[in-house]
Amino acid sequence: MSPVTPLRPPARVLAVAGSDSGGGAGIQADLATIGAWGGYGMTAVTAVTAQNTQGVQAVHVLPADVVTAQLEAVGADIGVDAVTIGMLGSVPVMHAVADWLEAARPPRVVLDPVMVASSGDRLTDAAGEDAEAAWARLLSLADLVTPNVPELAALTGRTLDEEDDPARALAAAVAAARGLVAADGPVGRGGTVLVKGGHLPADAEGCLTDVLVGPQGETAVTAPRVGTRATHGTGCTLSSALAVLAAGGRSWEEALRAARPWLTRALRGADGLGVGDRSRPTWHGPLDWRVPTDDDGRRA
Ligand SMILES: Nc1ncnc2c1ncn2[C@@H]1O[C@H](COP(=O)(O)OP(=O)(O)OP(=O)(O)O)[C@@H](O)[C@H]1O
Numbered sequence: 070m071s072p073v074t075p076l077r078p079p080a081r082v083l084a085v086a087g088s089d090s091g092g093g094a095g096i097q098a099d100l101a102t103i104g105a106w107g108g109y110g111m112t113a114v115t116a117v118t119a120q121n122t123q124g125v126q127a128v129h130v131l132p133a134d135v136v137t138a139q140l141e142a143v144g145a146d147i148g149v150d151a152v153t154i155g156m157l158g159s160v161p162v163m164h165a166v167a168d169w170l171e172a173a174r175p176p177r178v179v180l181d182p183v184m185v186a187s188s189g190d191r192l193t194d195a196a197g198e199d200a201e202a203a204w205a206r207l208l209s210l211a212d213l214v215t216p217n218v219p220e221l222a223a224l225t226g227r228t229l230d231e232e233d234d235p236a237r238a239l240a241a242a243v244a245a246a247r248g249l250v251a252a253d254g255p256v257g258r259g260g261t262v263l264v265k266g267g268h269l270p271a272d273a274e275g276c277l278t279d280v281l282v283g284p285q286g287e288t289a290v291t292a293p294r295v296g297t298r299a300t301h302g303t304g305c306t307l308s309s310a311l312a313v314l315a316a317g318g319r320s321w322e323e324a325l326r327a328a329r330p331w332l333t334r335a336l337r338g339a340d341g342l343g344v345g346d347r348s349r350p351t352w353h354g355p356l357d358w359r360v361p362t363d364d365d366g367r368r369a
């Protein structure tokens with residue numbers, strides 16, 4: 070019997086990110102998501118974190134040359150259709166990744182400018198002018214940048230947490246993103262910014278809005294706010310889904326319209342997981358599987 074050959078080879082997606090021992094964010098979320106969407110996942114680990122649903126207990130950032138070695142090993146042999154970049158951890162690692170992006174020029178680059186975990190713990194020691202220069206390099210090499218609102222505030226130097234009205238808060242965030250994609254802004258190559266609404270108040274219908282802000286225009290995608298504390302890893306999950314969908318040929322808008330309802334299901338599925346009791350992870354797997362839990366989502 071001849072071996073089974075897929076109709077189309079899977080998209081090869083490289084995740085450049087930190088390891089989350091708790092399994093909810095970082096490399097673990099990236100690989101689960103890439104697999105869930107039928108892609109072939111590869112990794113360049115930038116840092117090892119000891120992390121669970123309570124917070125981050127330890128961070129060890131890898132030496133920059135070890136990160137470069139992983140990037141070169143994968144790029145030279147297997148090939149890369151899309152890259153999703155998350156936690157980088159230090160200025161030397163940021164420059165190592167930027168150097169590789171400049172040399173390898175992978176076709177689609179999604180940059181999630183991770184700075185702080187959902188628990189509030191810092192995930193990078195990069196600060197000051199050195200960090201600003203490294204972010205500017207990375208932004209200029211990205212096709213899609215996916216900041217949450219605090220990250221957008223940090224990248225643009227704007228204050229984005231003073232507005233309580235949902236529409237005005239979103240408008241302020243979108244205005245900040247416009248500055249990033251402007252002709253003289255730091256996001257180069259006609260890149261796009263996805264403003265993520267997870268840190269903004271829900272609107273009167275109980276919905277959150279994400280907005281793609283590109284040089285040619287803007288697209289808003291709205292979804293119900295899920296009343297759960299299980300939002301750990303949503304950012305990594307969304308970025309990886311967008312990378313694998315774009316690698317399969319979709320535009321950023323098509324990718325976001327496909328990924329967003331799936332993310333809603335991943336958030337809804339999380340409460341039945343019974344994993345930890347604080348900042349629980351989203352659930353990347355099939356939804357027809359449950360463990361018995363009590364009303365607080367703890368294993369019964
Ligand atoms: N409670 C929620 N209900 C529905 N969607 C949500 C919720 N929280 C976040 N999202 C969605 O999850 C995605 C990630 O947004 P968010 O702003 O939380 O990113 P993040 O802070 O980078 O995530 P992370 O928790 O991984 O750090 C967005 O599409 C956002 O709209």
Ligand SMILES: Cc1ncc(CO)c(N)n1
Nearest residue numbers: 087088089094095156186
């Ligand atoms: C390793 C890692 N990357 C990203 C995040 C942000 O969710 C996290 N908590 N941990």
